[in-house]
Amino acid sequence: xxxxxxxxxxxxxxxxxxxxxxxxxxxxxxxxxxxxxxxxxxxxxxxxxxxxxxxxxxxxxxxxxxxxxxxxxxxxxxxxxxxxxxxxxxxxxxxxxxxxxxxxxxxxxxxxxxxxxxxxxxxxxxxxxxxxxxxxxxxxxxxxxxxxxxxxxxxxxxxxxxxxxxxxxxxxxxxxxxxxxxxxxxxxxxxxxxxxxxxxxx
Amino acid sequence: xxxxxxxxxxxxxxxxxxxxxxxxxxxxxxxxxxxxxxxxxxxxxxxxxxxxxxxxxxxxxxxxxxxxxxxxxxxxxxxxxxxxxxxxxxxxxxxxxxxxxxxxxxxxxxxxxxxxxxxxxxxxxxxxxxxxxxxxxxxxxxxxxxxxxxxxxxxxxxxxxxxxxxxxxxxxxxxxxxxxxxxxxxxxxxxxxxxxxxxxxxxxxxxxxxxxxxxxxxxxxxxxxxxxxxxxxxxxxxxxxxxxxxxxxxxxxxxxxxxxxxxxxxxxxxxxxxxxxxxxxxxxxxxxxxxxxxxxxxxxxxxxxxxxxxxxxxxxxxxxxxxxxxxxxxxxxxxxxxxxxxxxxxxxxxxxxxxxxxxxxxxxxxxxxxxxxxxxxxxxxxxxxxxxxxxxxxxxxxxxxxxxxxxxxxxxxxxxxxxxxxxxxxxxxxxxxxxxxxxxxxxxxxxxxxxxxxxxxxxxxxxxxxxxxxxxxxxxxxxxxxxxxxxxxxxxxxxxxxxxxxxxxxxxxxxxxxxxxxxxxxxxxxxxxxxxxxxxxxxxxxxxxxxxxxxxxxxxxxxxxxxxxxxxxxxxxxxxxxxxxxxxxxxxxxxxxxxxxxxxxxxxxxxxxxxxxxxxxxxxxxxxxxxxxxxxxxxxxxxxxxxxxxxxxxxxxxxxxxxxxxxxxxxxxxxxxxxxxxxxxxxxxxxxxxxxxxxxxxxxxxxxxxxxxxxxxxxxxxxxxxxxxxxxxxxxxxxxxxxxxxxxxxxxxxxxxxxxxxxxxxxxxxxxxxxxxxxxxx
Numbered sequence: 004x005x006x007x008x009x010x011x012x013x014x015x016x017x018x019x020x021x022x023x024x025x026x027x028x029x030x031x032x033x034x035x036x037x038x039x040x041x042x043x044x045x046x047x048x049x050x051x052x053x054x055x056x057x058x059x060x061x062x063x064x065x066x067x068x069x070x071x072x073x074x075x076x077x078x079x080x081x082x083x084x085x086x087x088x089x090x091x092x093x094x095x096x097x098x099x100x101x102x103x104x105x106x107x108x109x110x111x112x113x114x115x116x117x118x119x120x121x122x123x124x125x126x127x128x129x130x131x132x133x134x135x136x137x138x139x140x141x142x143x144x145x146x147x148x149x150x151x152x153x154x155x156x157x158x159x160x161x162x163x164x165x166x167x168x169x170x171x172x173x174x175x176x177x178x179x180x181x182x183x184x185x186x187x188x189x190x191x192x193x194x195x196x197x198x199x200x201x202x203x204x205x
Numbered sequence: 206x207x208x209x210x211x212x213x214x215x216x217x218x219x220x221x222x223x224x225x226x227x228x229x230x231x232x233x234x235x236x237x238x239x240x241x242x243x244x245x246x247x248x249x250x251x252x253x254x255x256x257x258x259x260x261x262x263x264x265x266x267x268x269x270x271x272x273x274x275x276x277x278x279x280x281x282x283x284x285x286x287x288x289x290x291x292x293x294x295x296x297x298x299x300x301x302x303x304x305x306x307x308x309x310x311x312x313x314x315x316x317x318x319x320x321x322x323x324x325x326x327x328x329x330x331x332x333x334x335x336x337x338x339x340x341x342x343x344x345x346x347x348x349x350x351x352x353x354x355x356x357x358x359x360x361x362x363x364x365x366x367x368x369x370x371x372x373x374x375x376x377x378x379x380x381x382x383x384x385x386x387x388x389x390x391x392x393x394x395x396x397x398x399x400x401x402x403x404x405x406x407x408x409x410x411x412x413x414x415x416x417x418x419x420x421x422x423x424x425x426x427x428x429x430x431x432x433x434x435x436x437x438x439x440x441x442x443x444x445x446x447x448x449x450x451x452x453x454x455x456x457x458x459x460x461x462x463x464x465x466x467x468x469x470x471x472x473x474x475x476x477x478x479x480x481x482x483x484x485x486x487x488x489x490x491x492x493x494x495x496x497x498x499x500x501x502x503x504x505x506x507x508x509x510x511x512x513x514x515x516x517x518x519x520x521x522x523x524x525x526x527x528x529x530x531x532x533x534x535x536x537x538x539x540x541x542x543x544x545x546x547x548x549x550x551x552x553x554x555x556x557x558x559x560x561x562x563x564x565x566x567x568x569x570x571x572x573x574x575x576x577x578x579x580x581x582x583x584x585x586x587x588x589x590x591x592x593x594x595x596x597x598x599x600x601x602x603x604x605x606x607x608x609x610x611x612x613x614x615x616x617x618x619x620x621x622x623x624x625x626x627x628x629x630x631x632x633x634x635x636x637x638x639x640x641x642x643x644x645x646x647x648x649x650x651x652x653x654x655x656x657x658x659x660x661x662x663x664x665x666x667x668x669x670x671x672x673x674x675x676x677x678x679x680x681x682x683x684x685x686x687x688x689x690x691x692x693x694x695x696x697x698x699x700x701x702x703x704x705x706x707x708x709x710x711x712x713x714x715x716x717x718x719x720x721x722x723x724x725x726x727x728x729x730x731x732x733x734x735x736x737x738x739x740x741x742x743x744x745x746x747x748x749x750x751x752x753x754x755x756x757x758x759x760x761x762x763x764x765x766x767x768x769x770x771x772x773x774x775x776x777x778x779x780x781x782x783x784x785x786x787x788x789x790x791x792x793x794x795x796x797x798x799x800x801x802x803x804x805x806x807x808x809x810x811x812x813x814x815x816x817x818x819x820x821x822x823x824x825x826x827x828x829x830x831x832x833x834x835x836x837x838x839x840x841x842x843x844x845x846x847x848x849x850x851x852x853x854x855x856x857x858x859x860x861x862x863x864x865x866x867x868x869x870x871x872x873x874x875x876x877x878x879x880x881x882x883x884x885x886x887x888x889x890x891x892x893x894x895x896x897x898x899x900x901x902x903x904x905x906x907x908x909x910x911x912x913x914x915x916x917x918x919x920x921x922x923x924x925x926x927x928x929x930x931x932x933x934x935x936x937x938x939x940x941x942x943x944x945x946x947x948x949x950x951x952x953x954x955x956x957x958x959x960x961x962x963x964x965x966x967x968x969x970x971x972x973x974x975x976x977x978x979x980x981x982x983x
Contacts, residue, residue, distance in 0.1 A: 118236040126237060127227050127256045137237050137256050148219060152363045155345045159365045162338055
């Protein structure tokens with residue numbers, strides 16, 4: 004019985020790690036698409052600020068009627084477009100996050116169901132080709148937490164943006180970039196490397 | 206086997222893992238990731254069990270993500286902490302060991318519903334973000350965590366605006382804890398700032414205050430009215446009062462009073478301390494002030510708030526041409542800030558000072574400090590109530606009578622009384638430690654009256670500590686003064702009766718006298734009489750001599766005298782003794798003392814004795830409390846205390862002189878020095894009594910006839926008689942050698958030849974003439 008449970012758990016773990024690997028690439032590409040959008044958002048904010056500061060009547064452009072309002076409208080509209088694109092990307096990120104969460108949660112459910120048959124000693128046992136079940140569970144939980152927090156942080160950053168607060172908008176690209184946490188990312192890739200033999204040993 | 210607690214692993218930050226050895230996990234039947242309650246002395250912490258990566262047993266690391274509030278208060282991150290909060294969240298794990306029994310496995314269902322309170326970093330964030338977004342955020346942050354009812358979940362590590370989540374309740378039957386999943390429904394209780402949440406936890410427990418109920422109620426009303434009846438205030442179109450100034454001598458409990466009020470109302474509390482606000486750079490102090498006001502304004506958004514400025518006299522002195530510019534700027538800044546508070550903002554300013562005269566007058570007008578509350582030196586009843594509250598937790602023995610103590614502690618303020626209580630308890634401990642140690646646990650544990658009495662000697666009233674007229678003298682009993690029975694009676698009548706028989710005096714409709722003048726030839730025990738009177742009653746005793754009074758500076762003498770009287774009033778009932786009053790004030794009539802200073806001192810004295818009234822800042826107690834108090838339980842004793850209070854509000858002045866003719870006649874009228882008592886040179890009987898007193902410790906030969914001596918010493922004053930006895934003893938030593946055992950009559954006679962009386966019949970006649978003339982004068 005315990006052998007069976009162990010086998011099914013290992014199978015599930017493999018599945019989980021494979022999907023994590025896939026999700027990771029999706030996440031990375033979605034994130035990459037976001038950064039140009041954010042820099043353009045920052046750029047637009049800068050333009051808006053410049054527009055606010057300049058006295059158009061003192062320039063040769065004074066001939067054009069309502070130039071200030073028109074430009075303002077144009078820029079705000081552009082910012083809106085960028086934001087809506089970003090929201091789309093965020094939706095993509097959320098899908099990735101949700102799928103990881105779901106998988107990991109299901110895995111923990113499975114472990115809990117079978118935990119009566121699983122000896123703790125066998126769960127913490129490591130071998131040359133496969134890490135222990137406890138380690139793998141831990142890595143998956145860490146990865147799930149990482150993606151969840153990343154999503155929360157990024158979405159709350161976007162939520163905080165207001166059209167009237169230009170400084171917040173200007174600094175958005177920088178703060179977006181500062182949310183990257185390479186060390187945590189690295190730990191996930193480390194974990195994936197460590198399970199590579201385990202994944203192949205089907 | 207104990208488990209040694211190690212600081213948590215950085216890898217686990219943000220999770221709620223508790224790292225254990227596999228053996229321990231097996232023993233506790235824990236699975237990977239199953240919930241576990243870690244019971245610590247300060248509180249509990251909900252964790253999930255995970256095996257340590259090195260599989261070593263005997264160690265424990267745990268994350269304090271979900272803990273009881275008390276435990277997490279110690280770990281609240283500093284505001285500047287930012288992302289590094291993980292490091293600060295380390296429990297103080299130095300030498301912490303846990304028993305197995307302190308780890309309690311839990312079974313946790315998946316939660317269907319839970320209700321949380323969200324704590325955010327700043328109120329600005331709270332204002333700008335929508336509750337729906339906060340709710341979503343809270344849900345995301347909690348998913349996958351095990352939570353326990355009434356625990357505080359730390360999510361600061363995620364770097365969002367939500368710092369903490371307090372789990373108010375979980376709806377899962379009998380279980381107190383559970384796992385939050387994607388299906389859990391989350392209700393948002395309320396959103397608060399971390400600061401506000403922390404406030405009640407940080408506050409020191411309230412010290413009960415006695416005898417300030419009235420001031421307490423008035424301050425509480427100021428805070429609560431805008432809260433309770435916002436509608437009626439708006440309807441009336443009235444802005445609520447915004448400021449109160451507490452005025453009173455040091456130690457009466459102004460600061461503690463404000464703290465208690467704040468605690469009773471549950472308001473936020475922002476303090477400004479003068480020295481802290483002052484900065485070295487120009488403009489820095491003003492900036493600090495503005496910051497404090499901004500802080501109060503922010504706190505006021507979430508409920509009542511009190512901005513407390515302690516020792517405002519240091520911060521806001523009187524602006525004058527000679528004052529320095531930075532000081533003036535601070536005063537101006539404070540004034541503008543106080544004017545700048547909008548009426549919609551519900552924070553009030555309370556300031557405390559003991560020198561209201563030093564404040565800038567612009568500060569003391571309605572609109573800035575609307576109310577000025579005088580907290581005076583406690584009266585007899587207030588002292589009794591203070592004593593009750595400070596000795597609340599002290600095991601008093603049955604011999605302690607707090608009423609008597611309250612009578613004895615004239616001039617003591619709250620701080621003094623609590624010091625007195627502490628000292629008495631200390632005395633009791635010392636007493637039992639010196640005596641039988643076996644009694645320590647039983648009978649010896651209580652504090653008796655004798656301990657209070659010895660503590661009274663060690664703790665003088667603080668209003669007399671830096672006073673001008675305090676003198677230390679050996680107590681003298683009435684019996685130590687021979688003769689002068691009628692003078693003693695008159696003094697007793699003036700000083701002791703109002704203290705001892707207040708009800709009789711009130712019944713007869715008389716007040717105690719305001720002042721007593723003792724006059725008579727020198728050496729007739731005038732000073733000693735006053736000493737005896739002072740030691741017989743528990744009055745404060747202040748005395749001033751001419752040397753203390755006069756100073757080379759213009760106006761200094763007058764101020765010293767006025768200060769003496771102010772202090773005497775503060776700790777009334779009190780006796781002010783002015784010895785040799787003729788040298789201090791003199792008379793305005795004769796040409797001798799037109800020096801100016803003496804005349805001014807005299808005018809100060811006349812005013813203090815019977816002036817128009819006192820400053821409001823010297824107010825003490827009030828009649829209102831007495832009436833409300835008396836209705837319920839009017840015991841005889843309480844009534845007596847009341848009467849005594851009424852009778853002894855005033856300061857008693859005792860003056861002594863041997864030149865009554867040199868005194869101003871205005872000083873001698875009734876209402877000022879009503880009783881003018883002639884202290885005559887001793888009669889024959891009195892002389893005998895004096896001789897007996899002075900020869901008490903002398904070995905007298907049987908042939909000594911004191912009666913004979915008394916008849917022979919006509920015109921001898923008390924001092925002369927004392928010197929006669931001394932002389933006789935010295936003569937005995939001189940003639941008979943050092944080994945002499947007794948003083949013989951012949952020595953007295955010889956001494957009598959050497960010592961001549963200091964009084965003359967002519968002098969006495971003068972005094973007697975004066976006596977009759979002053980009578981006709983007054």
